[in-house]
Each structure stands twice: as C-alpha cells, then as structure tokens.
Amino acid sequence: MRCPFCRDDNDRVIDSRAGDDGNIIRRRRECLGCKKRFTTYERVERQLLTVVKKDGEREPFDRDKIKRGLAKACWKRPVSEEDIEGVVSALETELYGGLDGDVPSEVIGERLMDLLRRLDQVAFVRFASVYREFKDVRDFVDELEPILAESARPDAAKQAGREQDIQRE
Numbered sequence: 677m678r679c680p681f682c683r684d685d686n687d688r689v690i691d692s693r694a695g696d697d698g699n700i701i702r703r704r705r706e707c708l709g710c711k712k713r714f715t716t717y718e719r720v721e722r723q724l725l726t727v728v729k730k731d732g733e734r735e736p737f738d739r740d741k742i743k744r745g746l747a748k749a750c751w752k753r754p755v756s757e758e759d760i761e762g763v764v765s766a767l768e769t770e771l772y773g774g775l776d777g778d779v780p781s782e783v784i785g786e787r788l789m790d791l792l793r794r795l796d797q798v799a800f801v802r803f804a805s806v807y808r809e810f811k812d813v814r815d816f817v818d819e820l821e822p823i824l825a826e827s828a829r830p831d832a833a834k835q836a837g838r839e840q841d842i843q844r845e
Contacts, residue, residue, distance in 0.1 A: 679707035681712045684707055684710065686707070690713065727778075737771070739764055743761070748802075753796050753798055755799060
C-alpha cells in the first residue's frame with residue numbers, strides 16, 4: 677500500500693477492525709518511511725452487476741449513484757447518513773445475494789422504495805415522484821392514498837376499541 681503522504685510503499689498494519697456489518701475491514705497503517713498514519717478499507721470484490729435500464733441501456737451497478745439519489749430524497753429530513761448507508765448496504769446485499777449479472781432497474785427502484793417507505797415517508801414520496809416520473813398532483817395523491825389509509829388504521833382500531841369500552845360501561 678502506498679503512503680498517501682510520502683508515496684513510499686512500505687508500511688505496517690497497526691489495527692484491523694470489521695466494519696459495515698462485517699463486509700469491510702478497516703485497517704490503520706503506519707508508513708515506515710515518514711511515520712505518518714492512515715486508514716485503508718478492504719471490501720470483498722464482488723461479481724459486477726449490470727443494471728438494465730428501462731430503455732434497454734446497460735450500465736454497471738453504482739452504489740454511490742444510489743446513495744446520491746437517496747441523499748436528495750432525504751434532504752432536510754431526520755434521516756442520518758448511517759440510515760442512508762444502511763439502505764444502500766441492504767439493497768446491495770440483497771442484489772448480490774440473489775441475482776447474477778443483470779438487474780432490471782425496476783427491481784432496484786421498487787426495492788429502494790420499499791426500504792425508504794419504512795425509513796421516512798416524505799423521503800419515500802420524494803423518491804417515488806422522481807422514479808415514477810409523476811406528471812401532476814394526482815400522481816402524488818395516488819401514491820399517498822395507501823400510506824394515509826395504512827396510517828389511519830391504528831386510529832380506527834383505537835376508536836373501535838374505545839367504542840366497545842363505552843358500550844360495556
């Protein structure tokens with residue numbers, strides 16, 4: 677490993693730790709030439725996935741591109757960088773674990789929407805509006821109706837429970 681400071685290629689590992697759910701090894705190194713310390717990360721090199729876009733175009737899977745898209749959807753929301761990293765890691769693990777070679781972009785988009793829906797509903801709607809190319813307000817309403825119906829269910833169940841309690845009295 678070349679030292680980022682003096683470019684010498686003679687160093688020693690001081691400390692190694694697993695990170696990112698065991699998928700990355702973080703190593704602290706010390707350059708034997710200039711004595712400065714630096715950190716490196718090792719990640720398993722996986723088989724390359726190719727994303728097949730809606731128009732048939734193919735491009736390599738890019739976790740940073742997905743992370744940037746999620747960061748835009750989560751902008752000014754109470755979603756941490758670690759939360760976004762967790763979503764990207766979950767998606768990546770799923771894709772590499774279950775698919776070989778080509779992945780339709782629809783699979784990636786739908787899975788990201790499922791993960792985002794659980795993380796932050798506003799971020800989910802933002803992401804969905806871009807991914808599904810919303811044309812007008814009706815598209816937003818159509819996407820929000822299931823979410824609103826789902827969030828209203830616990831209130832309806834609580835209200836039904838209160839009505840039963842009142843009837844018992």
